[in-house]
Amino acid sequence: MRRTRYRLRWPIVVVAAAAAALGTMTAAAPAGAAPAGPAALTAVPLPPQLEAVRAAEATKIYGDPAERPLAQRKTGLISLGDSEISGEGVGTYESPTNGPSNWCHRSPDAAIHRTGIPADLTFNVACSGAYTGNIRVGGSKQYADELVQSDNLAIKARNTRIKMVLLVAGANDDLQFGPVMTDCVQRYLLSQGTCEPKYAPGWQTRVDGLVPKVEQTIRDLRTVMTDAGYADGDYKLVVMGYPSPIGPDFKDNPSFPGKLICGGMGYDSDTAWGRNTAVPAFERGMRAAAAATGAVYLDNSRLFHGHEVCMEDTWARGLYIDLTKPGTPDENSVRQSFHPNKSGHAAFASCLTQIYGSGLREAACADVDSSGTPTLFPVAWDDVYRPLRNQATGNCVDVDASSSANDTAVLGWDCHGGRNQGWWYDSTRRSLHTELTQDRCLDVPGAAYTAGKALIVWNCSGAANQKFVRDGATIRPAAATGLCLAQSAARQPVRLQNCDGSASQKFA
Numbered sequence: 001m002r003r004t005r006y007r008l009r010w011p012i013v014v015v016a017a018a019a020a021a022l023g024t025m026t027a028a029a030p031a032g033a034a035p036a037g038p039a040a041l042t043a044v045p046l047p048p049q050l051e052a053v054r055a056a057e058a059t060k061i062y063g064d065p066a067e068r069p070l071a072q073r074k075t076g077l078i079s080l081g082d083s084e085i086s087g088e089g090v091g092t093y094e095s096p097t098n099g100p101s102n103w104c105h106r107s108p109d110a111a112i113h114r115t116g117i118p119a120d121l122t123f124n125v126a127c128s129g130a131y132t133g134n135i136r137v138g139g140s141k142q143y144a145d146e147l148v149q150s151d152n153l154a155i156k157a158r159n160t161r162i163k164m165v166l167l168v169a170g171a172n173d174d175l176q177f178g179p180v181m182t183d184c185v186q187r188y189l190l191s192q193g194t195c196e197p198k199y200a201p202g203w204q205t206r207v208d209g210l211v212p213k214v215e216q217t218i219r220d221l222r223t224v225m226t227d228a229g230y231a232d233g234d235y236k237l238v239v240m241g242y243p244s245p246i247g248p249d250f251k252d253n254p255s256f257p258g259k260l261i262c263g264g265m266g267y268d269s270d271t272a273w274g275r276n277t278a279v280p281a282f283e284r285g286m287r288a289a290a291a292a293t294g295a296v297y298l299d300n301s302r303l304f305h306g307h308e309v310c311m312e313d314t315w316a317r318g319l320y321i322d323l324t325k326p327g328t329p330d331e332n333s334v335r336q337s338f339h340p341n342k343s344g345h346a347a348f349a350s351c352l353t354q355i356y357g358s359g360l361r362e363a364a365c366a367d368v369d370s371s372g373t374p375t376l377f378p379v380a381w382d383d384v385y386r387p388l389r390n391q392a393t394g395n396c397v398d399v400d401a402s403s404s405a406n407d408t409a410v411l412g413w414d415c416h417g418g419r420n421q422g423w424w425y426d427s428t429r430r431s432l433h434t435e436l437t438q439d440r441c442l443d444v445p446g447a448a449y450t451a452g453k454a455l456i457v458w459n460c461s462g463a464a465n466q467k468f469v470r471d472g473a474t475i476r477p478a479a480a481t482g483l484c485l486a487q488s489a490a491r492q493p494v495r496l497q498n499c500d501g502s503a504s505q506k507f508a
Contacts, residue, residue, distance in 0.1 A: 043067075043158060043229035045083075053147070061121070066438070067158055067166075070229060072128055074120035076160035079112035080135055080149045080221070081168035081271055083128035084179075084242055085348070086110060089317040089339025097127075099325055102143045102319040102353045103332055104128055112166060112349035117356050121160055125152040128335060130507055131172040132213045133439055137220040150224050158226035164356055165221055165237045167295075170286060174209035177242075177282075181338055184274075185265045185319060196273040203278055214289040222293070232294075236356060239290040239297050240348070243304040244279040246318075247437065248272040250310035252406045252459060262454040263318020263337070264310035276307075276436065280382070290362070298355050299364035299380045303347055304340075306439030306459070313372060315344035350374045366438045369429060369462035385422030385435040387415060390487045391473065392503035396421040397487075397494055399457055404436040410455045410494045412487040430467040431460060442467045444496065449480035455492040473506035474499060 046054060055065035061074060068069065087093065087107025104127035113122045127146060133139045135149040145232050147155075156162065171177035178224035184195035214263075221237060248271045250256055250264050259265055266274075283301040290297035307315035319337045340348065351365035354376035364381050365374045377384075388397040395412030402420040422435030432442040434457055443458035447465040460466065467478035468485075473487040476499065485506040486497040501503060 013456060014161040031068045039380060040231045041226070041231060042225040046154060046158070046361070050147075050151055050155060056157055057155060058159045061159060070161050070234075073159065073161045075118070076113065076121045076123060076156060077112055077117060077119045077164045077166070078123040078153060078156055078162055079110065079126050079166040079168070079216075079231040080153060081126040081166075082130040082172055083126075083335070083339055084171065085112070085166065085168040086124065086126035086130075087345065089126040089320075089336045090342050090345060091317075091336070096145065099332060102145055103335065104142070105148065105335070107345070109342045109343040109345055111352060114349035115356070116349075116353040117164060118384070119163055119186060123156050124350075125149050125156075126168065129172060129178075129475060130169065132210075133171055135169055136217050137218075137223060140336055144413070150220055151223060154224050154228060155231065157225055159398070162225070162230070162235050164352075165225065165235060165241060166352065167218065167221065167237070168211045168240045169217060170214045170282070170289075173213050174206045174214050176206075177283060178335075182334070184267075184270050187336075188266050188270070192489055194267045194270050196270050200273065204281055207281050211285045211289050214286065215292050218289065218295050237295045238355065239286060239295045240352070240353065241283045241298065241300045242279065243300045243316075243340075243344075244275040244318035245304070245309055245340070246271050247275040247305065247308040247311075247404075249404055249406075249437065249439070253311050255312065256310060259310065262310040262314075263320060264319050265319045275305075285381060287362070287382075295358070296355065297362045297380070298351060299337075299362070300351060302364070302366045302381055303351065303374060304344065305437045306367060307343070307347075308336065313343070314348055315340060317341045331392055339489065347374050365371070368426060368433070368438060369460050370439065371462070381424075381438075383428045384424045385419075386424070387417070387421045388423050388475075388507040389415060389505040390504065391508065393487050393490045393492075395487060395490055397423060397485075399434050399436060399440075399505065402436065404434065404440050404457065406440075406456075406458050408440075408457050410442065410457060411492060412494060413491055425468075425470065429462060430469060431462070432466075432475075433460065442468065447479070449477055449483055449496065451483065451496060451498050453496045455485065455495065475507055 058065045079396050087110035087263045090107040090109045092107055096102050096108045097106045106124050112124050112126050127142050133216040134142050137150045138460040179420055187195050289295040293343045304315050309316050309318040320332050351374050355363050360378050362380055364377050364379050367374050390412050395413050396415040398411055398413035399420040419435040424433045434440050439460055440457040441460040443456050445456050463480050469476050469478050483496040484499040485494055486505045
């Protein structure tokens with residue numbers, strides 16, 4: 001970013017420190033004059049050191065250091081948090097955040113700079129490796145040339161009219177998501193056995209430990225905005241969850257080159273545990289934190305399903321070792337691994353744009369038909385998946401052996417509440433999705449609409465053979481409504497049969 005020389009009254013050393021602390025600031029699409037809106041509350045004066053930084057930034061934006069009334073400011077969006085939203089994994093980073101003394105890895109392609117939300121300026125003050133203590137009021141700096149992220153928010157909230165505050169945080173607190181991923185990869189590469197038995201027993205305890213820290217962080221950000229003269233209704237505070245970057249379905253990629261080449265290092269069972277258990281538990285914790293503090297919650301836990309590492313059109317970077325820096329390899333050489341790539345941040349930006357304009361307090365985002373375009377739904381994913389119980393057998397519709405691979409059989413099995421027995425009916429697209437992954441749908445193989453045909457799950461495509469209608473308690477292919485899903489006996493496949501009104505064709 002090109003820097004300007006300032007003629008200010010304070011010493012040049014203060015200006016230099018201020019400029020280094022400004023964070024990544026990018027011009028967005030012009031939003032025109034900000035509407036007057038409600039009268040601003042009285043702002044609390046900043047400490048002298050932060051006031052110097054604020055004045056330097058105001059001069060950069062407006063040409064002079066004055067703090068303007070809220071209605072006369074340029075509008076802004078800001079993201080705070082950790083590597084998931086800073087841009088880590090994109091590959092292009094703002095100086096000086098690409099080492100050797102600062103590894104925040106802020107990218108000009110990070111999601112906050114790419115939304116369709118009208119704003120004059122976008123700010124990315126998130127930093128790779130940040131934990132909540134680097135964000136909260138009175139917290140600690142990550143690097144000497146960085147501000148505590150809440151201090152950065154305090155400055156930008158006084159220089160611009162902030163419309164959205166985005167927070168993505170928690171992975172580096174009790175969860176220690178990065179070290180866990182690193183250990184799982186190392187165990188795979190060194191043939192030391194799976195990591196799930198090591199981490200699964202204490203995982204929920206870790207989640208429970210980080211939730212109150214995220215809650216307090218959200219409250220601190222509210223306090224910062226109130227102290228800057230904002231009422232709660234003057235801006236949106238969005239807490240965004242984390243998508244699972246890797247899953248077990250990579251072999252369904254017709255161009256799968258092997259784990260080594262695409263960077264999908266990990267035991268298959270570990271990738272399934274991460275997608276099916278670890279990330280959902282984390283997501284529930286983030287949802288609880290948002291609900292407890294009145295923040296808007298964006299459930300992105302399923303956003304990368306179908307776009308994980310080693311899949312077609314991947315939205316996440318696999319294992320990546322950067323040897324371009326002096327002194328490498330070291331602990332920073334692999335930090336870009338398993339993070340959203342440029343396409344992943346485009347998906348984030350799309351979801352953020354949709355939730356900002358929706359008026360919803362809680363919503364979920366996913367690419368439900370492999371179109372490459374995320375869709376926002378007025379739900380959280382945990383609330384929409386339900387079992388389908390057959391009236392005759394008492395069995396639940398089950399994805400065999402909890403495998404989400406293409407062509408996996410669908411059968412009736414003893415109901416147990418597992419994810420392979422959860423189903424969501426998308427009434428708009430008329431598709432039935434397995435809870436295992438947003439990217440696998442109930443499918444009539446080969447579009448063979450004949451009595452006796454057994455059903456499977458397959459990559460969701462929006463094709464006609466994946467469209468079903470609910471007619472009372474029956475489920476029928478949209479293209480052949482004279483046929484019904486049926487289970488003839490316990491633990492038998494679910495098949496198409498001519499509709500006859502029998503209990504074996506009714507599911508509740």
